[in-house]
Each structure stands twice: as structure tokens, then as C-alpha cells.
Amino acid sequence: MKRSYLKGMSINVLLLGLVSFLNDMSSEMILPILPMFITSLGGAGLVIGLIGGLRDSISSILKVLAGYWSDKIGKRKIFVSSGYLTSSIFKFLLSFSRSWYHVLTFTSLERVGKGLRTAPRDAIIAESMPRRRGKGFGIHRALDTAGAIAGSTISFLLIWFLGLDFKSIIFFASIIAFLSLIPLYFVKEKRSKPKRISLSISLKGLPKSLKIFITITGIFALANFSYMFFILKAKELFTGKLSTTAPILLYVLFNIFYAILAVPFGILSDKIGRKKVLIMGYFLFSLTCLGFAFFNSLPLVILLFALYGTAYAMIDANQRAYVSDLSSSTLRATALGTFHTTIGLLALPSSLIAGYLWEKFSPAYTFIFGSSISIFSVILFIIFSRFFET
Helix, strand or coil: CCHHHHCCCCHHHHHHHHHHHHHHHHHHHHCCCHHHHHHHCCCCHHHHHHHHHHHHHHHHHHHHHHHHHHHHHCCCHHHHHHHHHHHHHHHHHHCCCCCHHHHHHHHHHHHHHHHHHHHHHHHHHHHHCCCCHHHHHHHHHHHHHHHHHHHHHHHHHHHHCCCCCHHHHHHHHHHHHHHCCCHHHHCCCCCCCCCCCCCCCCCCCCCHHHHHHHHHHHHHHHHCCCCHHHHHHHHCCCCCCHHHHHHHHHHHHHHHHHHHHHHHHHHHHHHHCHHHHHHHHHHHHHHHHHHHHHCCCHHHHHHHHHHHHHHHHHHHHHHHHHHHHHCCCCCHHHHHHHHHHHHHHCHHHHHHHHHHHHHHCCHHHHHHHHHHHHHHHHHHHHHCHHHCCC
8 A cells, every 4th residue: 555545544544444454354255155155055046135135234223223322422442342243253153054044144143243333433434534534434445345355365265276165264264353353452442421312213313415415325225236146147157166266256356446446536535525426436336237237258247347346446435434524523423324224224125126136037137227226326416416515
């Protein structure tokens, strides 16, 4: 990472980035093989959609609850630590799965940990770099995704050279997850006095601009179905051992583009405005889905995974930073929790619809659905642009 990127960087952001690097190394050893692990245990399109949707939706309720309690008691770190510990435990149990029902249970409970930690962790990042939030979130997401690249690469190497099965890889991934807890000890949170605030899972009480933005991101969340469908689409192009390993490499490519471009797009959003970067990201995602719907050649699929990573680099961190921009410091974690809850709750219907279209019609219909909803989000963003002041 260039020294100019690290200039003025908070130690908290770097430490949380290291935690995410190790935790995502663990997670991404599992994620590229997860859809194939599910199908090996008898799961199909709708099951993939159910598991993919529940992974996000179950954690979503806890995100807003954790964000609310974090604001209320004036503490962040306890939620972050307990969240990472919970995820580590259920990754370990996942390695002993014998049916897709077990996968459904353990992956869903593993997401409970994500629900506990996400909003308070993002609040620490936002509070650690109040004037350069785009850069701060970009650095964090870059380290997070660098871990994803390492994890996916390790998963590929363990299969290709050592011939390890899915369960063994998941077991080793859980050990790395426990190691990710170590840097958390050194994170220093900014304590604040307990506040008398009420829990609001709705948009009521938030600034009008933030309400509109969360509504638009919620609609986009319907388009943003589980990554597992992209992996399964790539799997169709290969046979034999390559049908397992090649999709992992394409997933690595996705994460490489995400990691490389997360910081530049975060810095760009600080300069030209997050709204412009997000509109471009939504539009690129729509085009990428269209490509997955109609193109089946290997060179084009390689390009599409690169574009998939580019779109995520433009969208993921900048959505979080924009929520922080549009919210008050008093309710920042609550606002972030509401944002995460909104998109998380819509992840289940999104992935279920995607799985239904995949299983009952064809994969092309799944990606056409994603493209259509994404472009609708772009249109809404443009229509309501005058409501955004930052």
C-alpha cells in the first residue's frame, strides 16, 4: 500500500483493518467453496438462495440492535470483540456439517457475529477519521479484501496441490478466525456518556436526505443477490477438477479488483462527492449483470468478474461513508445499523427470487432481474439528487 495512502491514517483504522484482513482470510477460504459445498450436500438453486439470503438477513436485525446499544451505553469495542468471537465459533462448527441443513444453521449463526460487530466497528472508523471518512473506510475495506484475496488463494492451493476436501479447508479457516481476535486488544475506542435514546428500526427520526438514501440502497439491495450465483455461473464453464478450482480463481480476481480500487474510489468520493461515485457503481453493476446473463465465453467471464469487483469497490465502502456523512454524531451507529438492517432484510427476498428464477427458468433470468433493479436504483438516485447536500 502506498505511503501517501497511509498518511494521516488512524491507528484504530489500521488495527481494525488487520482484524478484518485475518477474519476475511478465514471467511474467504470458505466463501468461494461454499456454494459447491452446499450442492455436494444436496442443495440446489432455491437452497442456495435461502442460505445466501439468510446469511445477511439474520445478521441485519442484530446490526441495528448492536448499533443502538452501542450509542446508548457509549461503548463500541465490546460489541466488536464479541461479534468476531461468535463468528469464529460457528465457522469451527461449520466444518462438521453433514447436510445442507447444517450449513444453513451454522452459516446463519456465524452471521450473528457480523451483526454484533458491523455498526459499532464502522462507528469507530468514522469517529477515528472524521474529516477523511471515505479514505478511512476505503483503507479498511482494502485490507478486508486483501485478506479475502489471500483466503481464496489459500483455498485454491489447498484443493489443487494438497487435494483437501471442503470440510478440512473450513476447519483450517476457523483457526485463522480465532487468530484475528488478537489485534482487537489494541484498539482504543472513544468512550462517551450513556445517552437517553430510543430504538428505531424504521427511518423515522433520521434526516430526510438519509431516509431517501437508505430507501435507494434498499432497492439496490434487491438487485444485489448472493455472490454464490456468480460462482455457480462460472462453474458451468468448466469440467473435472477445474469446475471446483477455476471459479475460486475468478473469485480471487473479483477480490483483487475490489482491493486495488477500494481506496482510490474512497478518495475520489471525498473529492467529487459520494453520490457521483455511487451512481456510477450502480450503473456498472447493472451492466455486469447483463454480461453474466448473455455471455458464456471464458475471456468475457474473466472480464465480468473484474467488473464485478470494480463495481463493489465503488459501492460498498462509499455507501457506509455516505450514511456517516448524512447522520449526526449522536446517532451515527444507529444510522449505520438502520442502513445495514435495511439492505440485510432485503437480502433474503433478493436471493430467494434469484434462486427461484435460476431453478425454475434459467440463470439468465436471475442476472436480468439484478440488472433491471440496479438500473432502477440509478434512476431514483438521479431523480432525488437535489435532496443530498453532502
